[in-house]
Every structure is written in C-alpha cells, then in structure tokens.
Amino acid sequence: MNQPGRGVDDESPATPPGPRRRTGGRSARVREAVLKATIEQVTEHGIEGLTIGDVAARAGVAETTIYRRWGTRTALIAEAVAELAAVGNPVPDTGSVRTDLRMLAEQVSHLISRPGIARLVGTAIALSSDPEVDAARRRFWNDRFERSSQIVTRAVDRGELPAAVDPREVLETLSAPLYFRLLVGEKPIDDAFVARCIDQTLALHGKPA
Template identity: 85%
Template sequence: MAQRAPETDDEQPVAAPGPRKRTGGRSARVREAVLTATLEQVAEHGIEGLTIGDVAARAGVAETTIYRRWGTRTALIAEAVTELAAVGNPAPDTGALRTDLLVLAEQISHLITRPGIARLVGTTIALSADPEVDAARRKFWNDRFERSSQVITKAVERGELPATVRPRDVLETLSAPLYFRLLVGDEPLDDAFIARCIDDTLTLHGTGAD
C-alpha cells in the first residue's frame, strides 16, 4: 500500500475561531442613551421630579440596567451633568490668557443657559443637606475646576499671572458672577457682562494685560 504523503501546512486542520471580543459599543450606546434621557427628564421635571423608571422608559433600557451601573438617581444625575459639561468643552489653549478666559466664560454661559440646567443647579444647592446630593455637587465642581486649571497654569508659565496664584481662585472669580447673575439676578449673560467678568478677573489676580 502506498504511503500517504505528509500533510502540508495548507492541509493542517484549521482551528475554530475563538469567541469574538466585545468592543463595548453597545455599552457606550446604552450609557449615552441613559445620560441623554436623564438630562431631558431634568429639563422637563427638575431633579425632584425625575425617576429612574421614566429615564429607563425614555432611554429604552431596563431599570435594572440603570441601578446596576449608577446605583442611585443622584449618581445618575451627577454623571449626566458632568458629561454634559465636559463634552464639546475642551480646555482652551489660544496662547493668551484673556482669550482663554473668554472661551471659558462662553462655555459656562452656554452650559448654564441650557433648558433645565439653572433649575438643576438651584435644586442641588437647596438640597445640599442631603449627603449624596452634596457629594454629587462637589464632584461636579471639582471635575470642572480640574479640567480648566491648565488654562491658569499655562498663563503662569507665560508670565501673564504671578506664580503664587491659585488656579481655582482665578476660575472662581471668573465664573461666580455668571452663576449669580443667572440664578439670583435673572439677567442675561450678554457679551458686555462677560467682558466685564474677564476684566475684573485679570485685574484682581495681577494683570490687566491683553
């Protein structure tokens, strides 16, 4: 009997493909849908009128999906607003402090004049006695200050601000009047007011230079 020729590489049995790795695409879509639904519910009903059930129905997911990922309504709202503030609002780097502050002020203005956001900010302040609400509020502000602090750090490196300045102090000086005017004064955040906030910030922290 003739011997069978040895198998070549082409004749070797092909191993069955392993399980395909999940890319997380569906998870990302679910997250986006839930956070979007959360902001829409807040805009329509405020934080006090938002329920996990309503968010789940609007996002097209099960309530258990939301509870499993976020745990509580407050944690969900905190992430939704933090994401809103971060997306599309990168820290500016125009090469000059004044124009960087202008971009930051415009970002803040656009954020807090969105439907429902002013109401949300006011409610979180009113509910600060609630530890979970207070923790969510602090996380939001800390994230915002951390993202924006590089603007001040670069201005110090360029000699536009003294080395002793605290980035948070500069950012608070710029942003506090914007929130006060909207939440307390109920007046528009127009270009003239934003320019005044920038001038006051530069003067207070050591430079009026362009």
C-alpha cells in the same frame, strides 16, 4: 500524502477566527443613553419629578438595567450631574490668557443658559443635604476647576500671570458673576458682561504694572 515539512493539520482549512469581543461597546452606549435621558428629564421636570421609569423609557432600556447599574435614583442623578462637567467642554488653549478666559466664559454661559440647567443647578444646591447629590455637586465643580486650571498654569508659564496666582481663585473670579447673573439676577449674559468679567479677573489677578 503529506509533503515533507508540513504537519497533518497544515492541509486542513484554517479555522476562522471567532467574533472579536467589543470592549465596552453596548455598555458604553447604554450608559450614555441613560445619562442623557436623566439630564433631559431633570431639566424638564426637576430632580423631584424624575422617575426611573421615565428615564428608562426615554433611554430605551429596561428599568432593571438602571437599577442594576446605579442602584438608586439619587445615584443615577449624581452621576448624570457629574457627567455635565466633562461633556462638550474642551479646555481652551489659544496661546493667550485673555482669549482662553473668553472661551471658558462662553462655555460656562452656554452651559448654564441651556433650558433647564439653571433649574438643575439650583435644585442640586437645594438638595445638598443628600450625601450622593452633594458628592456629585462637589465632583462637578472640582473636575471643572481642575481641568480649567490649565489655562492659568499656561498663562503663568508665558509670563501673563504672576507665579503665585491661585488658579482656583482666578476661575472663581471669572465664573462667579456668570452664575450669579443667571441664578439670582435673572439677566442675560451678553458679550459686554463677559468682557467685563474678564477685565475684572485680569485686573485682580494679573501682573502689576
């Protein structure tokens, strides 16, 4: 007999909740594994030597999974190149423009000094006639410039740089010699070279005495 104030279903065991759906769990892991495998394949064999089969085997997924998500080899390479801009490169915020620029320069030098990255960057430039690769290259640089421009805007707020300074020009002045030395000069990027790049950047764009 039911007790007053209780419904018929109140005496039945509570229905256990169903399994919670994970949002993006496996899909995110597959994407990460495939993009990581793509970068590894490109750095080892170049863009021209990359195949969907090799990426699938290295990532531990089916080739159909890659084709279903990215469609073409070029689209896969394009997203993998763009992903390099966002991974493992937090924007420095030390409270000083000089130390922020030093940390940024070290990030750039570490990235482009990784085995195969110089080849990857050079090949991406060589294949700029491919619309997808060219779009990925531009997304890579635009994303890096956009995120790193915070260094300059914060320096302006602190009075370390003039208000009229162009953040992109500051970042180009700092990073261009680093890429040139690696891709053209083929010389190591040491502490003295990084310090000289920072000094020249601040001398060109800093507040006049």
